Amino acid sequence: MSKFLIVGLGNPGSEFAGTRHNAGFEVVDAFVVKHEGQFRSDRLAEVAEVKWKGKIFICIKPTTYMNLSGKAFKYWMDKEKIPLERTLTVVDDLALPIDKIRIRAGGSDAGHNGLRDIQHILNTTEYPKLRFGIGNQFPKGMQVDFVLGKWFPEEKEVIAGKIDKCVEVIEQFAVAGIARVMNDYNKQRFGAVKK
Template identity: 35%
Template structure:
Protein backbone atom coordinates (compact mmCIF):
# COMPACT_ATOMS: atom_id res chain seq x y z
CA UNK A 1 0.00 0.00 0.00
CA UNK A 2 1.07 3.58 -0.68
CA UNK A 3 0.18 6.71 1.29
CA UNK A 4 -0.40 10.20 -0.10
CA UNK A 5 -0.50 12.83 2.64
CA UNK A 6 -1.57 16.36 1.77
CA UNK A 7 -0.39 18.90 4.33
CA UNK A 8 -2.56 21.73 5.60
CA UNK A 9 -4.42 23.13 8.55
CA UNK A 10 -7.85 21.79 9.54
CA UNK A 11 -10.87 24.04 9.83
CA UNK A 12 -12.96 26.30 7.67
CA UNK A 13 -10.75 29.32 8.47
CA UNK A 14 -7.84 27.77 6.53
CA UNK A 15 -9.81 25.92 3.83
CA UNK A 16 -8.66 27.73 0.67
CA UNK A 17 -5.40 29.24 1.90
CA UNK A 18 -2.03 28.87 0.20
CA UNK A 19 -0.69 26.74 3.05
CA UNK A 20 -3.51 24.22 2.43
CA UNK A 21 -2.62 23.37 -1.16
CA UNK A 22 -1.76 19.82 0.02
CA UNK A 23 -5.30 19.40 1.40
CA UNK A 24 -6.73 20.88 -1.81
CA UNK A 25 -4.79 18.34 -3.89
CA UNK A 26 -6.15 15.50 -1.74
CA UNK A 27 -9.63 16.94 -2.40
CA UNK A 28 -8.92 16.77 -6.15
CA UNK A 29 -7.93 13.09 -5.85
CA UNK A 30 -11.02 12.35 -3.76
CA UNK A 31 -13.21 14.08 -6.37
CA UNK A 32 -11.63 12.16 -9.27
CA UNK A 33 -12.20 8.82 -7.54
CA UNK A 34 -15.56 9.72 -5.97
CA UNK A 35 -14.19 8.93 -2.50
CA UNK A 36 -14.71 10.56 0.87
CA UNK A 37 -12.40 10.79 3.86
CA UNK A 38 -14.46 8.50 6.07
CA UNK A 39 -11.96 7.26 8.64
CA UNK A 40 -10.33 9.09 11.53
CA UNK A 41 -7.42 7.69 13.49
CA UNK A 42 -4.14 8.97 14.98
CA UNK A 43 -5.11 12.63 14.42
CA UNK A 44 -5.71 12.10 10.71
CA UNK A 45 -8.72 11.97 8.41
CA UNK A 46 -8.24 9.39 5.66
CA UNK A 47 -9.63 6.83 3.26
CA UNK A 48 -8.24 3.74 1.58
CA UNK A 49 -9.04 2.77 -1.99
CA UNK A 50 -7.57 1.50 -5.24
CA UNK A 51 -6.16 3.93 -7.77
CA UNK A 52 -4.79 2.63 -11.08
CA UNK A 53 -4.58 -0.87 -9.59
CA UNK A 54 -2.65 0.16 -6.46
CA UNK A 55 -3.99 0.25 -2.91
CA UNK A 56 -3.56 3.77 -1.54
CA UNK A 57 -4.30 5.66 1.66
CA UNK A 58 -5.17 9.36 1.18
CA UNK A 59 -4.54 11.40 4.33
CA UNK A 60 -5.19 14.87 5.71
CA UNK A 61 -3.44 15.29 9.07
CA UNK A 62 -5.65 17.08 11.62
CA UNK A 63 -2.72 18.14 13.80
CA UNK A 64 -2.16 21.52 12.15
CA UNK A 65 0.76 21.99 9.79
CA UNK A 66 3.61 22.17 12.29
CA UNK A 67 2.79 18.75 13.76
CA UNK A 68 1.89 16.88 10.53
CA UNK A 69 4.31 14.04 11.26
CA UNK A 70 2.37 13.19 14.42
CA UNK A 71 -0.50 11.99 12.21
CA UNK A 72 1.60 10.54 9.37
CA UNK A 73 3.94 8.27 11.37
CA UNK A 74 1.30 6.38 13.40
CA UNK A 75 -0.75 5.67 10.27
CA UNK A 76 2.31 4.42 8.38
CA UNK A 77 3.15 2.20 11.35
CA UNK A 78 -0.43 0.93 11.74
CA UNK A 79 -0.78 0.01 8.06
CA UNK A 80 2.86 -1.11 7.73
CA UNK A 81 3.66 1.40 4.98
CA UNK A 82 7.36 2.08 4.40
CA UNK A 83 8.50 5.72 4.25
CA UNK A 84 9.55 5.06 0.62
CA UNK A 85 5.86 4.43 -0.15
CA UNK A 86 4.85 7.82 1.24
CA UNK A 87 4.25 10.94 -0.86
CA UNK A 88 3.87 14.23 1.03
CA UNK A 89 2.22 17.13 -0.83
CA UNK A 90 2.86 20.67 0.41
CA UNK A 91 3.20 24.33 -0.53
CA UNK A 92 6.48 25.94 -1.58
CA UNK A 93 7.20 29.67 -1.38
CA UNK A 94 10.21 29.36 -3.68
CA UNK A 95 8.24 28.10 -6.67
CA UNK A 96 5.93 30.30 -8.79
CA UNK A 97 2.21 29.77 -8.15
CA UNK A 98 1.09 26.42 -9.57
CA UNK A 99 4.57 25.10 -10.46
CA UNK A 100 4.99 21.43 -9.47
CA UNK A 101 8.27 19.83 -8.30
CA UNK A 102 8.83 16.26 -7.13
CA UNK A 103 11.77 14.91 -5.08
CA UNK A 104 12.57 11.52 -3.59
CA UNK A 105 14.34 12.77 -0.47
CA UNK A 106 15.91 15.83 1.08
CA UNK A 107 15.68 18.31 3.90
CA UNK A 108 12.70 20.30 5.06
CA UNK A 109 13.65 23.53 3.26
CA UNK A 110 12.19 25.55 6.13
CA UNK A 111 8.75 23.94 5.83
CA UNK A 112 7.54 23.03 9.33
CA UNK A 113 5.15 20.31 8.16
CA UNK A 114 7.99 18.52 6.37
CA UNK A 115 10.30 19.13 9.36
CA UNK A 116 7.73 17.42 11.63
CA UNK A 117 7.44 14.50 9.20
CA UNK A 118 11.22 14.04 9.07
CA UNK A 119 11.43 14.24 12.88
CA UNK A 120 8.66 11.68 13.37
CA UNK A 121 9.83 9.24 10.68
CA UNK A 122 13.52 9.64 11.64
CA UNK A 123 14.36 9.70 7.93
CA UNK A 124 14.50 12.14 5.01
CA UNK A 125 13.89 9.25 2.59
CA UNK A 126 10.31 9.84 1.52
CA UNK A 127 8.77 11.27 -1.64
CA UNK A 128 7.69 14.90 -1.83
CA UNK A 129 5.50 16.87 -4.19
CA UNK A 130 5.82 20.62 -3.83
CA UNK A 131 3.32 23.01 -5.36
CA UNK A 132 4.41 26.60 -5.78
CA UNK A 133 2.56 29.40 -4.05
CA UNK A 134 5.08 32.16 -4.87
CA UNK A 135 6.35 34.77 -2.43
CA UNK A 136 4.62 37.94 -1.27
CA UNK A 137 5.43 40.81 -3.63
CA UNK A 138 5.27 43.42 -0.89
CA UNK A 139 6.41 43.61 2.73
CA UNK A 140 3.66 41.24 3.89
CA UNK A 141 4.90 38.84 6.59
CA UNK A 142 5.31 35.30 5.23
CA UNK A 143 2.95 33.84 7.85
CA UNK A 144 0.15 36.19 6.72
CA UNK A 145 0.87 35.36 3.09
CA UNK A 146 0.77 31.56 3.45
CA UNK A 147 -2.39 31.76 5.57
CA UNK A 148 -4.02 34.02 3.00
CA UNK A 149 -6.11 33.06 0.01
CA UNK A 150 -4.86 33.04 -3.57
CA UNK A 151 -5.31 36.19 -5.63
CA UNK A 152 -7.75 35.99 -8.53
CA UNK A 153 -4.98 36.32 -11.12
CA UNK A 154 -3.09 33.36 -9.58
CA UNK A 155 -6.05 30.96 -9.69
CA UNK A 156 -5.63 29.62 -13.26
CA UNK A 157 -2.00 28.63 -12.55
CA UNK A 158 -2.88 27.22 -9.13
CA UNK A 159 -5.78 25.14 -10.50
CA UNK A 160 -3.52 23.78 -13.25
CA UNK A 161 -0.82 22.99 -10.66
CA UNK A 162 -3.27 21.09 -8.48
CA UNK A 163 -4.50 19.07 -11.47
CA UNK A 164 -0.91 18.36 -12.54
CA UNK A 165 -0.03 17.30 -8.97
CA UNK A 166 -3.03 14.94 -8.90
CA UNK A 167 -1.97 13.53 -12.29
CA UNK A 168 1.51 12.87 -10.86
CA UNK A 169 -0.02 11.08 -7.85
CA UNK A 170 -2.06 8.86 -10.15
CA UNK A 171 0.97 8.15 -12.33
CA UNK A 172 2.94 7.07 -9.23
CA UNK A 173 0.43 4.27 -8.67
CA UNK A 174 1.77 2.43 -11.72
CA UNK A 175 5.16 4.01 -12.44
CA UNK A 176 8.35 4.21 -10.36
CA UNK A 177 8.63 7.59 -8.61
CA UNK A 178 11.90 8.42 -10.40
CA UNK A 179 10.07 8.17 -13.76
CA UNK A 180 7.19 10.29 -12.47
CA UNK A 181 9.77 12.89 -11.40
CA UNK A 182 11.31 12.91 -14.87
CA UNK A 183 7.94 13.45 -16.50
CA UNK A 184 6.39 16.00 -14.13
CA UNK A 185 9.46 18.09 -13.26
CA UNK A 186 9.81 19.34 -16.86
Protein backbone atom coordinates (compact mmCIF):
# COMPACT_ATOMS: atom_id res chain seq x y z
CA MET A 1 0.00 0.00 0.00
CA SER A 2 1.56 3.29 -0.98
CA LYS A 3 1.63 5.95 1.70
CA PHE A 4 1.17 9.68 1.34
CA LEU A 5 1.87 12.48 3.80
CA ILE A 6 -0.67 15.30 3.66
CA VAL A 7 0.51 18.36 5.59
CA GLY A 8 -1.95 21.16 6.36
CA LEU A 9 -0.26 24.37 7.48
CA GLY A 10 -1.81 26.59 10.13
CA ASN A 11 -1.64 27.63 13.78
CA PRO A 12 -3.06 25.55 16.63
CA GLY A 13 -5.57 27.03 19.08
CA SER A 14 -9.16 28.22 18.86
CA GLU A 15 -8.15 31.86 18.31
CA PHE A 16 -6.72 30.89 14.90
CA ALA A 17 -9.64 28.67 13.80
CA GLY A 18 -11.36 29.94 10.67
CA THR A 19 -8.61 32.42 9.79
CA ARG A 20 -7.13 32.72 6.31
CA HIS A 21 -3.72 31.53 7.55
CA ASN A 22 -5.35 28.26 8.62
CA ALA A 23 -6.69 27.32 5.18
CA GLY A 24 -4.28 24.34 5.15
CA PHE A 25 -5.78 23.01 8.40
CA GLU A 26 -9.32 23.42 7.01
CA VAL A 27 -8.55 21.44 3.85
CA VAL A 28 -6.92 18.58 5.78
CA ASP A 29 -9.82 18.57 8.26
CA ALA A 30 -12.31 18.27 5.39
CA PHE A 31 -10.31 15.43 3.79
CA VAL A 32 -10.19 13.48 7.06
CA VAL A 33 -13.91 14.05 7.78
CA LYS A 34 -14.89 12.90 4.26
CA HIS A 35 -12.93 9.68 4.72
CA GLU A 36 -14.17 9.15 8.29
CA GLY A 37 -10.77 9.48 9.89
CA GLN A 38 -10.07 10.76 13.39
CA PHE A 39 -7.35 13.10 14.58
CA ARG A 40 -5.29 12.25 17.63
CA SER A 41 -2.68 14.36 19.41
CA ASP A 42 0.75 12.93 18.71
CA ARG A 43 4.32 14.12 18.42
CA LEU A 44 4.51 17.70 17.04
CA ALA A 45 1.10 17.40 15.33
CA GLU A 46 -2.53 16.36 15.28
CA VAL A 47 -2.43 13.18 13.18
CA ALA A 48 -5.06 11.14 11.34
CA GLU A 49 -4.64 8.05 9.20
CA VAL A 50 -7.02 7.54 6.28
CA LYS A 51 -7.25 4.56 3.92
CA TRP A 52 -8.75 5.08 0.47
CA LYS A 53 -8.47 3.15 -2.82
CA GLY A 54 -5.59 1.02 -1.57
CA LYS A 55 -3.62 4.00 -0.34
CA ILE A 56 -2.76 5.25 3.14
CA PHE A 57 -2.81 8.96 3.90
CA ILE A 58 -1.00 10.20 6.99
CA CYS A 59 -2.61 13.61 7.55
CA ILE A 60 -0.95 16.06 9.90
CA LYS A 61 -1.69 19.50 11.31
CA PRO A 62 1.54 20.63 13.01
CA THR A 63 1.09 21.91 16.57
CA THR A 64 4.44 23.73 16.41
CA TYR A 65 2.94 27.00 15.09
CA MET A 66 3.32 28.00 11.47
CA ASN A 67 6.92 29.26 11.62
CA LEU A 68 8.22 25.86 12.83
CA SER A 69 6.19 23.61 10.51
CA GLY A 70 9.28 21.89 9.10
CA LYS A 71 9.98 19.97 12.29
CA ALA A 72 6.62 18.14 12.23
CA PHE A 73 6.83 17.59 8.47
CA LYS A 74 10.27 15.94 8.67
CA TYR A 75 9.45 13.89 11.78
CA TRP A 76 6.33 12.30 10.22
CA MET A 77 7.88 11.86 6.79
CA ASP A 78 10.82 9.98 8.34
CA LYS A 79 8.73 8.04 10.84
CA GLU A 80 6.31 6.80 8.17
CA LYS A 81 9.10 6.35 5.56
CA ILE A 82 7.27 8.43 2.94
CA PRO A 83 9.29 9.73 -0.03
CA LEU A 84 9.24 13.50 -0.54
CA GLU A 85 7.40 13.27 -3.87
CA ARG A 86 4.49 11.55 -2.07
CA THR A 87 3.99 14.47 0.31
CA LEU A 88 1.54 17.31 -0.33
CA THR A 89 1.69 20.54 1.67
CA VAL A 90 -1.51 22.60 1.74
CA VAL A 91 -0.86 26.28 2.36
CA ASP A 92 -2.60 29.68 2.18
CA ASP A 93 -1.31 31.98 -0.56
CA LEU A 94 -1.68 35.78 -0.65
CA ALA A 95 -0.44 36.01 -4.24
CA LEU A 96 -3.37 33.97 -5.57
CA PRO A 97 -6.90 35.37 -5.86
CA ILE A 98 -9.58 33.86 -3.67
CA ASP A 99 -11.12 31.90 -6.55
CA LYS A 100 -7.89 30.04 -7.43
CA ILE A 101 -5.72 27.18 -6.24
CA ARG A 102 -2.33 26.22 -7.63
CA ILE A 103 -0.59 22.86 -7.49
CA ARG A 104 3.16 22.73 -8.06
CA ALA A 105 5.77 19.96 -7.86
CA GLY A 106 8.27 22.41 -6.36
CA GLY A 107 8.98 26.12 -6.09
CA SER A 108 10.06 28.73 -3.57
CA ASP A 109 8.44 29.64 -0.25
CA ALA A 110 7.23 32.96 -1.80
CA GLY A 111 7.73 34.64 1.57
CA HIS A 112 5.51 32.18 3.48
CA ASN A 113 7.04 31.44 6.90
CA GLY A 114 5.65 27.89 7.12
CA LEU A 115 7.09 26.95 3.73
CA ARG A 116 10.34 28.72 4.52
CA ASP A 117 10.82 26.55 7.61
CA ILE A 118 10.03 23.34 5.71
CA GLN A 119 12.44 24.36 2.96
CA HIS A 120 15.13 25.15 5.55
CA ILE A 121 14.73 21.80 7.35
CA LEU A 122 14.47 19.68 4.18
CA ASN A 123 17.15 21.72 2.41
CA THR A 124 15.11 21.79 -0.82
CA THR A 125 12.22 23.66 -2.45
CA GLU A 126 11.35 20.61 -4.53
CA TYR A 127 8.34 19.14 -2.76
CA PRO A 128 4.69 19.23 -3.89
CA LYS A 129 2.48 22.10 -2.70
CA LEU A 130 -1.19 22.91 -2.98
CA ARG A 131 -1.53 26.68 -2.68
CA PHE A 132 -4.93 27.93 -1.55
CA GLY A 133 -5.56 31.49 -2.78
CA ILE A 134 -6.71 33.86 -0.03
CA GLY A 135 -6.55 37.08 -2.08
CA ASN A 136 -4.87 40.26 -0.87
CA GLN A 137 -7.72 42.66 -0.12
CA PHE A 138 -5.98 44.62 2.61
CA PRO A 139 -4.72 48.19 3.03
CA LYS A 140 -0.95 48.76 2.96
CA GLY A 141 0.72 47.64 6.18
CA MET A 142 -2.24 45.46 7.22
CA GLN A 143 -1.05 42.13 5.81
CA VAL A 144 -0.66 40.39 9.18
CA ASP A 145 -4.14 41.43 10.33
CA PHE A 146 -5.60 40.25 7.01
CA VAL A 147 -3.85 36.87 7.05
CA LEU A 148 -4.75 36.22 10.69
CA GLY A 149 -8.29 37.52 10.16
CA LYS A 150 -11.44 35.48 9.46
CA TRP A 151 -13.03 35.06 6.04
CA PHE A 152 -15.47 37.80 5.06
CA PRO A 153 -19.10 36.58 5.10
CA GLU A 154 -19.41 37.03 1.32
CA GLU A 155 -16.35 34.78 0.78
CA LYS A 156 -17.57 31.81 2.77
CA GLU A 157 -19.47 30.09 -0.04
CA VAL A 158 -16.48 30.26 -2.41
CA ILE A 159 -14.16 29.00 0.34
CA ALA A 160 -16.41 26.05 1.19
CA GLY A 161 -16.54 25.04 -2.50
CA LYS A 162 -12.80 25.46 -2.86
CA ILE A 163 -12.11 23.32 0.24
CA ASP A 164 -14.22 20.52 -1.30
CA LYS A 165 -12.24 20.87 -4.54
CA CYS A 166 -8.95 20.66 -2.61
CA VAL A 167 -10.10 17.39 -1.01
CA GLU A 168 -10.59 16.09 -4.56
CA VAL A 169 -7.10 17.36 -5.49
CA ILE A 170 -5.56 15.34 -2.61
CA GLU A 171 -7.35 12.20 -3.83
CA GLN A 172 -6.35 12.77 -7.44
CA PHE A 173 -2.75 13.55 -6.46
CA ALA A 174 -2.57 10.04 -4.98
CA VAL A 175 -4.28 8.17 -7.83
CA ALA A 176 -3.40 10.18 -10.96
CA GLY A 177 -0.12 11.92 -10.01
CA ILE A 178 0.93 15.54 -9.79
CA ALA A 179 1.28 16.30 -13.53
CA ARG A 180 -2.32 15.31 -14.15
CA VAL A 181 -3.57 17.26 -11.13
CA MET A 182 -1.69 20.41 -12.18
CA ASN A 183 -3.20 20.10 -15.63
CA ASP A 184 -6.76 19.52 -14.38
CA TYR A 185 -7.01 22.08 -11.56
CA ASN A 186 -4.55 24.96 -12.01
CA LYS A 187 -6.68 26.77 -14.58
CA GLN A 188 -10.00 26.38 -12.75
CA ARG A 189 -11.76 29.26 -11.02
CA PHE A 190 -14.10 28.69 -8.12
CA GLY A 191 -17.28 30.76 -7.95
CA ALA A 192 -17.24 34.56 -8.01
CA VAL A 193 -17.42 36.26 -4.62
CA LYS A 194 -20.81 37.94 -4.29
CA LYS A 195 -20.45 41.65 -3.68
